[in-house]
Amino acid sequence: MQVKTHDAPTQTTRAPIFQDKDKSCQTKKKCDASTQIAPHNHPSGRTQDQSIETVQYAHCLIQDKCDDVKAKGLRITCIDWGGVTGSLLAATYGKIDEHGWCSEFGRINFWNLSAKNYDGKPFASIEHSSYLMSVAAHPERPSMFSAGSFNGEILLFDLNNDSQPLIACSKTNAFPINSLRWIFDANYGEWLILSMSADGYILLWTISNKLKFPIQGFNIRCNLNGEIHALSGTAMSSSARDIIVGSGAGVVSKIYVNSSIVFGRSTISEDGTKLRLKWSKNASRIISQVPSKLRDNMIKRIEKKAMEEKRRGVDIETVFNAGIPMKELFPIPKMMTANNQHIGPVTSVDYSYFNQDMYLTAGRDGMLKLHSSLTREILLTLEPSSKFPAEHS
Template identity: 25%
Template sequence: MASNDTFIRVSNRQLQYGSRARSTAGLLQLLKSVPEHLMAMGMATNQATSVAFHPHRPSVVAAGTNYGQIYVWDLDRCGDGRRDQQGERGNTDSISDALVFRTIADQQYAHGEGVYSLQWLPRRLDAQGISDSEMLLCASSTDGKCLLWDPFIRETGRSRPTPLTGFTIPRKKANKWLNRDGMLEGCRSVGAPVADNAAVTHCILGGEAGSVARIPLRLSDVLSGEQLHISSTCTWKGDALGVLRGVPEEAQQKLIMHVEAYCAVQGINQVTTEIIYGSQPPCSLVYPPPAKSATCQGHTPSTPVTAVAFSPFISRAYATGGADGKVMIFNGVVGTAVLTLCPSIEASAEDSPAVTALSWSCSRPAVLGVALMASRSGTGGVLFYDLSKPGPRVPVVSIAMDGGCVALSSNPTQRQLWAAVNGKGEAQMLRVGFGLSDRLTGEESVLKRLLEAPLSSRLR
């Protein structure tokens, strides 16, 4: 192994982010105080199952829990991140002050099970020049729902936050979709294009049972603000029309009929968001399955697709990872993987590791990081592939971690740094050598050629 590819562990106490030191202090305070904060709110059994930093404001961080709640904090509200004289109690209060958004666990209209994937998406198709408040949060859960939230919305009259739009994924049986709400395939992972100037028109969703699907996102319809013309005996208020825009046009009339039948019985003549949800429409009416989804090559049946990661350089390039231990790389316009990898690190044949996370390098287009953990032995770690190298696709760097690795992310501003979380929940910073951080001439073209390679020439 070349010396310039060697990893160095960096303690989070020694890591300095320069102008971002305040946000870093707030992050450390958040990591220490979240359990206390959840306990103070009567949710001592909650565990964070996903986390996502705002792409433009590093002080804003979102987290999903194993019971379906979503939290968004603005760490700038924590002051300088130091504990005050009140000690632990003051620290918890500081984190409470930083909380800007919170959802309620709801099996029917929000998330009722673990939120395992979060991603920030631009509100507009043209992602250039958007403000911080023009970012939406896409969340997927094992309850079978993928929902789009606006954490920065300022509304009155609602007892709880409601999604802008969403969809459910029915489970397939004998090649037929089952339309019953109780037969949904859990949404384990979700990803959308993150490359500069990429039009966010779709997302890739990984299911609990191994399926991979390309789902259209109707952001332009949901956020257009165009007037909906409804033939109705009731008056639909603006917030109710917002909910209606989140429903595909072909399903809107069914929801209207359901709500107005409820209004007729209750003697209501004005429809608000509270009235819509108070009428208790079936989940399949509010979040119908996507009509134009495309099925891609999936992972081993009955094994969750644990990770979906889009390239930050090429919008159509994405990778999926699963509990079956495979990593598949796709060209977004083709449903078949162009490359399949089978990573392994310090595991026996009886206890093969699962892929727990994927992250493309933010500085090198052809470098992909893979996090692994074996369920029985707890072994695993991080592997790095350099797809620009000719020959068999083998890791150029591997590093074992105590308890395996459950999360991995490349630093977007300091190209040598990667963040990882081991199986014990301990966060570590990893530094890679220049061989994995300095961009090579023509590297992006190499990845494009890989995506366009004919089936007969694909290396596995």
């Protein structure tokens, strides 16, 4: 990994985000494009064509030449805001049309938009051995960011560590990490990383074990028309109650957190399971979500492995060394709903900051749809006009 850093100016006044093209790699550009707004079930009773309104874009962002990003053909794959004042911006670079194993370098850049004499250049730029597909800022530690790679790694960066900002890295998963979120476990008083990979697995990670193993997870398979389908995860957002997941097939799934994620001190002995060895809290936590019909045999297999390794107890490393299949260790969530919402892959989902019942989904079909957790009906659909092709979505 190559690390390229610049002196971070003192934070004083906020500089404009959009600079002139000859001064910065960020550009403000007027777009001759419009969007058609087509409300569903319009109260006036008008038809969809009659209720279409036209909204002009104020501006759009274009990617100009920054370092060698353009020369390598890299694109921005994800952005996220960090810092106490929200003035730090992180962007990951890679390619979304890559297949198989990635051996080309990716990059993550960091900007301080409130720095004095801000000139549009990143104050830190870090290269990685594969494309980077997602990034999430720590909610309370401004210098900490997690990122997901095309080869399935989860990386943890601390910008305060100048000599080696990469402080932890998980093992490769062979599938891209398309989305990351931070969620808080109040019982243990720690922030956990929630990751979603292209093979449909959603996993929980803790910093305390330096991302060596996930401590819990499940896979998003759903029943559509009487058949069980595995869904490739393409986008994810979370609230205090739900996790919304978009897939490559256009399916939007809702997972109810309280019934799917085991927070706190849940143990596998609560249901009367007999244990021969002492289990660590994370080992117990990861097994507690397994269906009871599989759990007993799984526990026997794991404890046998621990005794073969002459361990006095079972930790999370022993669980993974026992060779339990992923689909058994990380089952389907207990409560999940799924519906076809887009034609083609879902590219983004996001909850409202002001109303946790409202969320938006966007897809390769060019559609932007507003949903509510209180109804299955779509509240609003935004559709680009012919002047702005759907391929930009």
